[in-house]
Amino acid sequence: MKILVTGGAGFIGSAVVRQAIRDGHSVVNVDALTYAACLENVASVVDAQGYTFEQVDIRNRVALDTVFARHAPDAVMHLAAESHVDRSIDGPGDFIETNITGTYNMLEAARSYWVGQGKPDSFRFHHISTDEVFGSLPADESVQFTEDTAYDPRSPYSASKAASDHLVRAWSETYGLPVVMTNCSNNYGPYHFPEKLVPVVILNALAGKPLPIYGDGSNVRDWLYVEDHADALLTVLEKGTVGRSYNIGGENELSNLELVKMLCAILDELRPHQNGSYADLITFVADRPGHDARYAIDPSRIRNELGWRPSLTVHEGLRKTVQWYLDNETWWRPLQARAGVGQRLGQDADKAVKGTGS
Known part of the structure; x- marks a missing residue:
């Protein structure tokens, strides 16, 4: 085809x-x-x-x-x-x-x-x-x-x-x-442009920068x-x-805070931080406008009609993702120089902080 x-x-x-x-x-x-x-x-x-x-x-x-x-x-x-x-x-x-x-x-x-x-x-x-x-x-x-x-x-x-x-x-x-x-x-996963939550957390952690989470981190995603x-x-x-x-869907619901803590634990194992856990870098920032509280997918139709299910748990996938970023600095390093990458946009531009984009 x-x-x-x-x-x-x-x-x-x-x-x-x-x-x-x-x-x-x-x-x-x-x-x-x-x-x-x-x-x-x-x-x-x-x-x-x-x-x-x-x-x-x-x-x-x-x-x-x-x-x-x-x-x-x-x-x-x-x-x-x-x-x-x-x-x-x-x-x-x-x-x-x-x-x-x-x-x-x-x-x-x-x-x-x-x-x-x-x-x-x-x-x-x-x-x-x-x-x-x-x-x-x-x-x-x-x-x-x-x-x-x-x-x-x-x-x-x-x-x-x-x-x-x-x-x-x-x-x-x-x-x-x-x-x-x-x-x-x-x-x-791999090749995720460094402005969304997962790559921002990984790359900020590696740089020793704050790990920003909107609101109280209770927003849930699959x-x-x-x-x-x-x-x-x-x-x-x-x-x-x-x-x-x-x-x-991935059949993997987590709050943003749970996700970031999981990433920190994986980083602690794969690239230990010299001064304690990466979780110490977690920083809560003002929530963005219109931030939906929870998303969750019912995947019954694709599973029952087409026989498809995800192959990885979220922990397995995040571990593969962290390892990929550790192994591919030559891919993500140049992208960080692009305009607006890693910055929180959409609210209080004059007080912008490094944001999640998720």
Whole structure:
């Protein structure tokens, strides 16, 4: 199968590209190479047979039409998006343009190509989204997001992703475009751009800097190892029912404070701190606006219909992640110099502290 992957130089997108190549697919990697993209993420497959890179912005419809005509993909996996919540609070415009208008352009380019090919039944448009579109859950652990949960976005980021989800459903219902959709929980793992909670904690700890946690650290997330996510996404592409959505979770709920303490314990073991535990560096900072209290995925549909489950526990995945950052300083060190990386955005810019971005 030839798969057109948008955002394939980003965190999750590059994991999909690497997994797809390992699975024997051809890949057309379409990425604008904005601030969070890094071609080093796909360096391991750049010489692989069937891999092609196109530097194209999904806001450019003409360029997208050219890519479809040139490569004639069998499927699209649409991951390109602005994804950092703090940045969406600080500057929502880019999120509207990329996540909404960009998705519209992708849908129209894909539809035009699909119609031109005679509307093949085998074509797929896989839209990859987030559980943040569902809003916030109560503390009751029996309550989880399902595919039927009503949308209730709370940040410019989640609102823009909710809008893109609705566009994809509309193009399926109105034009018959064969789509599948997924909404995932918080990802972590190798090649995670150093502005989100897990990499910020690891890299701040190694530098002896404060480990910032919003509020009291009680916000709960479900954590999904990125390579497990990539495997799930390809499973949905190949086996998912057209028009259906699938929630993808790691089955690993932790509060932010629990997660940071777990990271500190792993670092204490793998790279002992000279002056006690890394947990001594934990610092609580003012909460960000619209910070959802809890996310939790009910993964029953993908488990029961497609037979997929995550392969790693959160402790196993975090240990692999910490070890990867310890072994790959040449990857993350240059990225720390990019504008705004590691800074808390979206509130009190004049009093910015190093932030989590999760």
